[in-house]
Amino acid sequence: MAPEDKPSLFTGVAAFAGAPSMTSSIVYSSTLLKMSIHSFVAQRFHPRYVDMIPPFYSRGMVTTSGPRFNTAAAISTESDVDTRVPTTVITGFLGSGKTTLLNHILTSQHGRRIAVIENEFGEVDIDGSLVASHSSVSEDILMVNNGCLCCTVRGDLVKMLLKLAKEKRDKFDHIVIETTGLAKPAPVIETFCTDELVSRYVKLDGVVTLVDCKHAMRHLNEVKPRFVVNEAVEQVAYADRIILNKTDLVSEAELEALRKRIKHINGMAQTKEATFGAVDIDFVLGVGGYDLDRIESEVQLDESHGASHHHEAGHEHHRGHHHDHKHDSAVSSVSIVSEETLDLDEVDDWLERLVEEKGENLYRLKGVLSVSGSDKRYVVQGVHSILDSCPGKAWGPEEKRINKLVFIGRNLDEVSLRKGFKGCLV
Numbered sequence: 001m002a003p004e005d006k007p008s009l010f011t012g013v014a015a016f017a018g019a020p021s022m023t024s025s026i027v028y029s030s031t032l033l034k035m036s037i038h039s040f041v042a043q044r045f046h047p048r049y050v051d052m053i054p055p056f057y058s059r060g061m062v063t064t065s066g067p068r069f070n071t072a073a074a075i076s077t078e079s080d081v082d083t084r085v086p087t088t089v090i091t092g093f094l095g096s097g098k099t100t101l102l103n104h105i106l107t108s109q110h111g112r113r114i115a116v117i118e119n120e121f122g123e124v125d126i127d128g129s130l131v132a133s134h135s136s137v138s139e140d141i142l143m144v145n146n147g148c149l150c151c152t153v154r155g156d157l158v159k160m161l162l163k164l165a166k167e168k169r170d171k172f173d174h175i176v177i178e179t180t181g182l183a184k185p186a187p188v189i190e191t192f193c194t195d196e197l198v199s200r201y202v203k204l205d206g207v208v209t210l211v212d213c214k215h216a217m218r219h220l221n222e223v224k225p226r227f228v229v230n231e232a233v234e235q236v237a238y239a240d241r242i243i244l245n246k247t248d249l250v251s252e253a254e255l256e257a258l259r260k261r262i263k264h265i266n267g268m269a270q271t272k273e274a275t276f277g278a279v280d281i282d283f284v285l286g287v288g289g290y291d292l293d294r295i296e297s298e299v300q301l302d303e304s305h306g307a308s309h310h311h312e313a314g315h316e317h318h319r320g321h322h323h324d325h326k327h328d329s330a331v332s333s334v335s336i337v338s339e340e341t342l343d344l345d346e347v348d349d350w351l352e353r354l355v356e357e358k359g360e361n362l363y364r365l366k367g368v369l370s371v372s373g374s375d376k377r378y379v380v381q382g383v384h385s386i387l388d389s390c391p392g393k394a395w396g397p398e399e400k401r402i403n404k405l406v407f408i409g410r411n412l413d414e415v416s417l418r419k420g421f422k423g424c425l426v
């Protein structure tokens with residue numbers, strides 16, 4: 001249970017702007033720049049700062065010995081009310097429509113005040129006028145320019161999140177982080193799961209992945225050198241919500257092939273098809289992707305996608321970065337659906353052993369299980385080596401007690417997973 005504290009490495013820039021006037025801004029930075037939202041937006045992270053980026057942060061969360069999500073620490077002991085700020089991570093390959101979705105979120109009438117953490121690599125502009133036009137809604141916008149999230153996220157993101165959550169909490173209801181198109185989402189997710197301070201104030205609401213229907217298949221299938229990560233695949237694998245964007249640019253046949261490919265990688269995420277990121281805001285905000293009490297609605301499995309096939313893919317890291325974090329990205333989902341009853345101790349032992357041994361390759365797991373001796377569902381979730389589980393809602397008197405368990409990961413051994421599951425049956 002003991003949470004890990006991550007050191008802070010990043011030297012980045014964050015600005016906080018009050019949208020109603022679009023003039024006020026507070027900048028957090030090693031260089032302490034002060035600017036309006038418009039000027040800030042124009043100053044996306046510049047490639048020349050790449051050299052300043054610290055080396056890749058190794059996977060700190062794969063610490064085994066039963067680490068758990070830091071949810072307990074986050075909930076006020078006095079009121080038992082979870083007051084942490086929900087945070088949505090928007091990811092997706094270059095040009096897939098992340099900024100378009102962000103602007104859709106910022107310009108929709110949903111009543112939430114949004115703080116935005118923007119992570120751009122290069123000088124891609126956000127449509128400032130679009131953001132400004134939303135000034136009628138009292139929405140606060142925070143912009144963070146930093147380096148490549150996959151390399152530097154921990155320290156700086158931690159700092160930014162804490163500063164926001166501690167000092168500006170009354171100014172917004174939700175944080176949205178837009179990652180660079182080439183970032184791997186894992187380090188961001190790990191930050192929420194393992195950093196004690198972050199998880200006390202902020203909670204990960206969900207990972208939303210934009211997929212460019214026109215170009216995604218090429219990126220997903222790109223054959224790379226062995227052990228080289230394919231960010232496009234990883235972004236799909238970690239998603240709680242997937243938006244198949246730019247459907248206007250593809251035929252129905254192309255779309256169907258992509259649907260299948262995406263489902264194969266991630267059989268857990270809910271997907272929606274869209275143009276210009278136009279989805280219901282409730283599809284992307286308030287997802288509760290990491291809330292145990294909402295796992296059940298998230299585990300909507302389609303058994304036809306349970307089979308595991310591996311696609312070798314991967315590619316070099318991006319734009320002048322030189323790191324040693326190269327992975328094989330044979331990523332897929334394995335789903336288990338069964339009406340049999342499980343022994344709780346066996347389940348706990350099995351899953352703990354599994355994440356200890358395979359945690360590095362196990363991106364996500366979610367399950368709703370029927371255990372003997374309990375009239376309640378047993379819900380589990382995991383991110384790499386971090387497991388979380390607790391009793392959930394009671395089964396209805398007439399309800400079929402169906403176990404649903406889904407794994408997303410690299411080089412998953414489906415036979416062994418099914419065998420492990422069977423070994424837990426009473």
Ligand SMILES: Nc1nc2c(ncn2[C@@H]2O[C@H](COP(=O)(O)OP(=O)(O)OP(=O)(O)O)[C@@H](O)[C@H]2O)c(=O)[nH]1
Pocket residue numbers: 092093094095096097098099100101124180181210245246247248249274275276277
């Ligand atoms: N035809 C079409 N174009 C779209 C759609 N969604 C976004 N675009 C366009 O695609 C381009 C890239 O969109 P962005 O929202 O900037 O994509 P991004 O993922 O933020 O891009 P990067 O930050 O460079 O990774 C823009 O010109 C958008 O207007 C869509 O559904 N259909």
